[in-house]
Amino acid sequence: MKIILSMLATLSVIGIVSGGGLAMVSSWADPLIAANKKAATEQAIFQVQTAAKDYKKMESVEYELYKVFDESGNAVGYALPWEGNGFQGKIRIMIGLSADASTITAIEILEQVETPGLGTKIAEDPFRGQFEGLPADPQVDWVKGAPPTKENEVQTITGATISSKAIVAIVNDGISQLRSDLASGEDMAQGGAQ
């Protein structure tokens, strides 16, 4: 009985002290972590919308969507974080779109766990740069092993066709979702419901 009590007491005391200590560290770290996250999102938005000076989170849709403005306050387009399956796991990208969602301004890879040296090339400029100013009308297409012949095509990476196709699929998926929401909700065109 005495042993059981001392076991209970020891574990409880350790647990309480640990919990208290962690609460203190966490109350210091949480605002900093939130700020880091915000800074990372902000950086990605400005990377895909180079003309942007300001952005606003859209509250009228269920997913994350940012409407982007230039210095004089005109809406220049959208920044849309979207995710989908890659070769080995989730790929999360930030898609920059023009105001009518017809042209991609740029994309930025936020998270990926593709094969190092092959699939990770999706984040490098030879591939990623193809999306800069790419007309997504009616959608983005990919070609393999040859330079693109049509305006809305990108060339896949040799050795990373699945990763390249995944990016194209995620981009198309995100854009079609955004377009259908833009078509149905007129209030979004006014600059968000916030």
Added chain:
Amino acid sequence: MKKQVTLFTEYTKGVWDQNPVFKQVLGMCPALAVTVSAMNGIAMALATTFVLTFSSLIISLIRKVIPTQVRIASFILIIATFVTIVDLVMRAQFPALSKELGPYIPLIVVNCLILGRQEAFSSKNTPGRAVLDSLGMGTGFLIALGSLGGIREILGSRTFLGLQVMPNAFDPWLVMILPAGAFLSLGLMMGFLNHMNLRKKDREERELVARHLQEPKMSLEHGEEVKSWS
């Protein structure tokens, strides 16, 4: 009662003679998984050393209070607390590094190197010795992860600590930054170190035999020593 070793040996044994990675083969999960670059290896080793040192200190301080039946649970609680602190601090102060190391920081909790040292050392020794032992093991871990990460980074991405060290003409060995490269490099490094050790032992043994052959009046004590070397 085993003989107390000097405080200095308490520190240095972890650096080489009982190096956690090369000799004890502990902590393999982080050693293999995060060493794609020297920086990752060093950061991982420093985080592990921090957790190891502080949990050793606390555990050796309260070693007489913890009932034997719940000692492992207590160790895990204390280790997990320090790991969470490291995780939070890294996410707050070094977001890029924290993203790179990802789930491997929380996984320090189950690093057998840490639990192993608590069970084998800290729970039986004074706080001073426990801290020295932990710092030594941490240094050994740092050397192992740093060199492993360095080798993989140089061959796999031509850089060392982010600076290019190999000419562009050198084609990076992709396998080195894939998981297979970790196993290959670690295996070859361990093999090489063991080979060097064996050679050293062999040489010492031969020298000893040669000395005794020169002195015919060798004592019985020395004879036993020769036997124990083989």
